[in-house]
Amino acid sequence: NPVKTRKGALIGCGFFSKNHLHAWQQLEGVEIVALCDANAQRLQEASTEFGITKVYASAEDLLAREALDFVDIATTAASHRSLVEMAARHGVPCICQKPFANTLDDAVAMIQACRKAGVPLMVHENFRWQSSIQAVRKALDEDHIGQPFWGRVSFRSAYDVFSGQPYLATEDRFILQDLGIHIIDIARFLFGEVATMSASATRINPKIRGEDVATLLMKHTSGLTSVVDCSYATANTRELFPQTLIEIDGALGTLRLGADYQLTIHVKGGATQVVDCAPPLHDWAQRPWHNIQDSVLNIQAHWLQCLTDAREPQTSGVDNLNTLVLVEKAYESAAHQQTTIDIQKAT
Template sequence: MTTTLKIGMIGTGSIAHEHIQAYQKMDNVELVAFCDINPSQLNHMADRYGISETYSSKEALLANADIDAVSVCTWNAAHAECAIAALNAGKHVLCEKPMATSVADALAMEAAAKKNGKLLMIGFVRRFGNDAQIVTDFRDKDFFGEIYYGKATYLRRNGNPGGWFGDKSRSGGGPLIDLGVHVIDLLNYLMGQPKPISVYGATFQKLFNRPDSKDTVAYSSSTTDEKDICDVEDLASAMIRFADGSVVSIEASFSLNLKEDQGKIELFGTKGGASLAPQLELYTDINGYMTDIQLKTPTALDMNGLFYNEVAHFVDCVLNNTECLTPAADGVTIMRILDAIYQSAETGHEVMI
């Protein structure tokens, strides 16, 4: 194994900035080539980051034998084809969340990684926050007792990122697969990865992408289609049951008539509880007194810090064979949950996993 990891980027849109800037901070990484099917975006990014090797197809990039690993930052529906092609070409892969747009694709990706003996890491970036690490530390030292309930909201009042995000054929869905995926994964991880057994979900298409809105959105896709399609849900709500009896409840929206955007992640155990966002707080009962604990240690990281930790972990896993914190198998589990929630929303019934 080389000591300098040579990286290719497949998909050079908005989130690619985070991957690129993280790789650029590392001494043991060389960013070699960019690939994007959108030539103007590809050229813009290559100019900005000083990359001379550019490709309009993943096959051409993957034919470069010098490249050890790739970041897949395409829209969701292209994750599977890009990751599988990269793994078959002998590259390690860091694939953005959600892993795929179907369980079948996620399983095919996992199988390709196994067959080729290469790492497939899924970009569950929220696991790389200080808050997640501190909560798992408290959990492992039994601060929470039995954790039986987790609850998260990831609600945007006017936050459809545009481009492909509203086009189901490229996104696989709306806020559930885009935002809900983060908090479902994070809660499942913090709760010690209990096995999901069933879900009950509801989705709504009421406000779409607020086509008449005069306000800008906080995060936008770099893909600017002539006509913004919006055939995905704008609100999703779900309850997930796990084999150990615990339950998670989540809500995620792109468009919702609420006062302000909300991002809350809460855990409840028999001995203690926690609220992660915006700042980590822990709750317990000491000698019968209800007690709130705020840590001196900084707990909230910005996007840049989270992505640096994620990308640095990927590099460490590849170069040093470190155990991956977010392996393909976890991506498959979360994909099963997402798929089941969409099925439940369609049928109106609980769906077994």
């Protein structure tokens, strides 16, 4: 049977969208047939670069005129609710970039709109799809280290993210909402749901508006304790952006995801193996972003497979609400002298 070619449209042709478009072009069985952006110059540039000639300044026009199997929304959070609700009204499945929403109410409204319309909704929460994070998940599943009881997921950098994404310097919220959201999602992916959490957050860089350092202490429902720490104010001897480092202690051994995507699996009193889980460098990718770029390809492939299997994507709207709750509660705890907060599972 020939594979059906799914027809998608991309809304939001900004900084990050090029990665989506390259990844769609690499994948089989999918074609991006139209582009949409309110900014005429960005729309034209993307159209020329990717050879996609149908272009729309308005998402409403796009959805009214094109017969689509899905839309891929790559705009910033402020527009997510209106665009997802619009796609749902047109009965079109949607992918929505992170952060899914600026408020929990918006997230719930989007989930309900898609549920009512009977269309799938996936949040583009791609960090868990990085090759190294998948390797850690696999090592846990293979049970090398016994029951994990402690974990740390860490992202510390001084990379200049503001030149590519200037809005990150001017919004009230920064690292938790932008990057911490990924690191928290990785903690959920590896350690399960969270029962209690406390957090601190601060700003070091005087040139930006929001917090650029945050630390969370979480107790998971499994009993595991985790620390999630992230910083864009950390001048490491070697800049490792955008690598996430991981430490997990289990009853029978330890896992350490160190620099350069090297995963060390140590079994107490026994073997130590080092697994190289570096991402591939696709021909359209550039270091050091190739890690993130490969995860874009992986999550988009997952979306296509879920459409084929009529299966809910791992990071569906409902799933991602749990990550969003943790971000919200981290801001709340940090604003109240690191109070410990009970987390109600959001779904």
